[in-house]
Amino acid sequence: MYATERQAHITRHLAERGRVSVVELADDLSVTTETIRRDLAALEQQGILRRVHGGAVPLRTGSVVEPSIAERMMVNADAKRAIAHRALDAITDGYRGAVVFDAGSTVGAIAAGLGERVAATGARLDVVTHAVPVAHTLSLLPDIGLTVLGGQVRGLTAAAVGTSTLSALASLRPDLAFIGANGLSADFGLSTPDPAEAAVKAAIVRSSRRVVVVADQAKFGVESFVRFAQLSDIDVLVTDAAPESSLADALEAADVEVWIA
Incomplete structure (x- = not known):
């Protein structure tokens, strides 16, 4: 060739x-x-x-480059739907609890499948989100309680950020969080380009009893501008391919479960 x-x-x-x-x-x-x-x-x-x-x-994937939510929805759409479907296994039969939904296209796909999962499991959920698209999707579900956190909405991600968002999260102790990342690496952990967005993600990680990260294989080895969590801060990684050896070893050392969609 x-x-x-x-x-x-x-x-x-x-x-x-x-x-x-x-x-x-x-x-x-x-x-x-x-x-x-x-x-x-x-x-x-x-x-x-x-x-x-x-x-x-x-080339455009630099540490501070961030695609819009509309652009993200067009990239690896099939993989994201598969990841979302697998991630919903975290909501088991008869699940009772509070769940935080982060911003992002993969988390949005989880929200889109939540109604079917609730119907199948009989789960009773109180759901919190700071993401406008996710809030809209969840508002259409009749069988959940929904709280939308306020703040300054970033146009790029349609997510609320800032002092009021962080203050609201600090007063919560949810049972489960679904969170996305722009980068996931063995050395740097989980990262995202925007400092304000990173602060909200970090607050979600700190407040939640169980953290499920959803990230397709395109995020492996990527180190965006701001780290918001170490690998040891998360409980589960849901992805579409087995991580390469260095990342796999780091995830194992951090006691992170890896679920392959």
Whole structure:
């Protein structure tokens, strides 16, 4: 296979997955990892991608770059629906409790499936969220109690942030939290580009008895600008592919359950 063909393959998979792995690409294309690294270097010089530890991400995926909620909903949509379906297993038969929903497209997919899960399990939930799209979805469900936290709404994510949001979260002790992340790495933990959004995520993590993080494989190895939690702060990671060895080892050391959708 010529270099141009390999690089076209890499570019296509990057667009589909949001991240590519050197090892996986080498296996897919039956070439050495050194060959893949040269291809990634060439594509980086062309302005197509940015190399990160173990692979590459799209060029615009810098530590402070943040896509809008509308853009996120279009990326890896099938994977996010599968992750959401698996994450809802955290709500077991007859579950009783308070649940916090973070902002984000994958968490939004969980909210979209909550009504069916409640009907199937007989769960009785009091739900809290600071995310406007999630609040709208949950407001249509007749069998849950819904509290919407106020604050300054960020246009990019349609989520409330700021002092009033943080103050409200500090007074809560929910049983379960569903939370998203822009980045998930062995060394840096969980991260997101915006400091205000990170503060809210950190407050959710601190306040919740059980934290379920939902993140597709495109987030693996990504380190966004602001860390909001260590791996040891979370209980479950729900994702669409097994993490690479370094991240898998770090998750195991932190006693994090990994659920594959």
